[in-house]
Amino acid sequence: MQGLMQDVPLTLDRLFDHAARWHGAREIVSRDADGRVSRTTYAGAHARAKQVSNALRAMGVREGERVATLAWNGARHLEAWYGAIGIGAVLHTLNPRLFPEQIAYIANHAQDRMILADPGCAPLLETLLPQVPSVRDVIFLCDEAGMPRTSFAARDYESWIADQSQQAAWGGFDERLAAGLCYTSGTTGNPKGVLYGHRSNYIHALMTLQVDALALSARDTVLLVVPMYHANAWGVVYSAPCVGAKLVLPGQRLDGASLHELILSEGVTYSAAVPTVWQMILAHLKETKGNLGKLERVTIGGAACPESIIRTLHDEYGVDVIQGWGMTETSPLATVSHPTAEIAALPFDQQVPFKLKQGRLLCNLDLKLTDDEGRRLPHDGKTFGRLKIKGETIASGYFGGEGGDVLDEEGFFDTGDVSTIDARGYMQITDRAKDVIKSGGEWISSIDLENIAVGHPKAHLCAVIGVTHPKWDERPILLVQLKPGESAEKRDFIDFLDGKIAKWWMPDDVVFVDEIPLGATGKIDKKLIRQRMQGYALPFDGTSR
Secondary structure (H helix, E strand, O other): OOOOOOOOOOOOHHHHHHHHHHOOOOEEEEEOOOOOEEEEEHHHHHHHHHHHHHHHHHOOOOOOOEEEEEOOEOHHHHHHHHHHHOOOOEEEEEOOOOOHHHHHHHHHHHOOOEEEEOHHHHHHHHHHHHHOOOOOEEEEOOOHHHOOOOOOOOEEHHHHHHOOOOOOOOOOOOOOOEEEEEEOOOOOOOOOEEEEEHHHHHHHHHHHOOOOOOOOOOOOEEEEOOOOOOHHHHOHHHHHHHHOOEEEEOEOOOOHHHHHHHHHHOOOOEEEEOHHHHHHHHHHHHHHOOOOOOOOEEEEOOOOOOHHHHHHHHHHHOOEEEEEEEOHHHOOEEEEOOOOHHHHOOOHHHHHHHHOOOEEEOOOOEEEEEOOOOOEOOOOOOOOEEEEEEOOOOOOOOHHHOOOOOEOOOOOEEEEEEEEEOOOOOEEEEEEOOOOEEEOOEEEOHHHHHHHHOOOOOEEEEEEEEEEEOOOEEEEEEEEEEOOOOOOOHHHHHHHHEOOEOHHHOOOEEEEOOOOOEOOOOOEOHHHHHHHOOOOOOOOOOOOO
């Protein structure tokens, strides 16, 4: 016997329809590249998204074709996003921070039909378009006055949609239809495409709204710093409209001063960003002796959050930090470090070790740890293993069949992370499988070392890599980018680490560098660091175990 419930396809257009109908007056605030702040509402953005749909149909865009964006977080980007997926096209977010040859590879692999781009990306498109023959049209997300000069034909967004009706048919297709395409960072080879479905993203949005996840509500003002081109902005482009949260979209200005201004002027209560963003904001606050206004909580992900950020935001500004973990292939949010009742009852200092973990699973997902042969390992908080995950918001393969079969015999996806899971279900990433340091048959976590070392008051950024050792196979070295105007000796950092880590984890050398490179998503670029450190030799008179 089946239940007597209405059967409605879980398509993402319904989320924006809901926002317009029931939260129509709620604001969407957007900052342009020139610093101007514009305001619209969910109802206004919804009407313009319908105009986008009609403009796309007039250009012959069909269901399943890839419509690319090359843009920062802004209201026009959001309108184009829903305008494309509403008619069954696949919204493909290109990352403007990547090298042109990487973007060209991705756009060619996706066979993008057209690109909607911020005007500031015009020079990039001059290089890109001759390499991507599938792109037939370019729309710049601006008005006629803001159009850049280009050697290629293009239209401005406002003129493109001006004569289109604000009524358009959305949905009416299978909920498993592809909705979005996002490529991995390609740190171990060519980027691979993750093809999201309407159903999977819809379910992910509902999962992230749980109190023990992002906990967004109609009372929140959300500063969305995490880029829309980075795994659906952690799903917030879908979850915020669900509940009618006010959206603040900062555009290209992501420096500490600009973000702080928006936090205060817009009454931001919640934000999501990578750790490096919060380091910039905290540096600005220290310099200006500012405050964070109404900000209550932040989700930090993309890389492990250093303890110093968690403590500073809590102790000095009253802001609660919740770590989240996921990846492009997990839609992306999968675990969140919200405390259990038992942990929440502890003093803050005793909660910190759990806040430093990547957290506990969202509903409907499953995790396991295995060794290299696929055998399950215990969840005892001590045993390291390969982290694998399954669920309806987890990729089952890559676009175009890249990478072959990515699931094991139980249907789990190998994340490429090395982790522990404790008896309470808290998962902690100890390294990427390719970054873990194997010394004398034991594993050393480069992430743990980095997060402790960056707590040194003179450190701006820290990175740890393994280098070849004749006896121990590999040993860790610590690279340090000091804060501006600071100076330090190697012994300063060795002494700082002493007593905080196992003796045999102690780096064999400390190397001071002018810059620790960051990748396009704000993570430390270990691949580039290794290239730069080619030819480095250990001193052998340091702290080797």
